[in-house]
Amino acid sequence: MMWQYGGFGGFGMIFMLLFWVGIVVLVVWGVRNVGNNKVERDTSNRAIEILDERYARGEIDTEEFNRRRSELGRN
Numbered sequence: 001m002m003w004q005y006g007g008f009g010g011f012g013m014i015f016m017l018l019f020w021v022g023i024v025v026l027v028v029w030g031v032r033n034v035g036n037n038k039v040e041r042d043t044s045n046r047a048i049e050i051l052d053e054r055y056a057r058g059e060i061d062t063e064e065f066n067r068r069r070s071e072l073g074r075n
Contacts, residue, residue: 047072048069051065051069051072
């Protein structure tokens with residue numbers, strides 16, 4: 001009866017339980033972080049930033065800037 005938990009008594013069972021809980025936590029953390037890549041960031045803000053940059057560089061005029069900005073605001 002003394003060896004039923006691998007020679008460590010109740011401590012062996014506790015360590016094995018902690019090991020498996022740690023494995024589950026790592027798997028859940030890994031799965032959540034795989035879906036959290038930078039591709040999924042808010043692209044509407046980046047589109048407005050690019051539009052602002054193009055307007056500041058003089059690539060588009062005020063009319064074009066206002067038209068595109070209102071179109072981006074609808075999305």
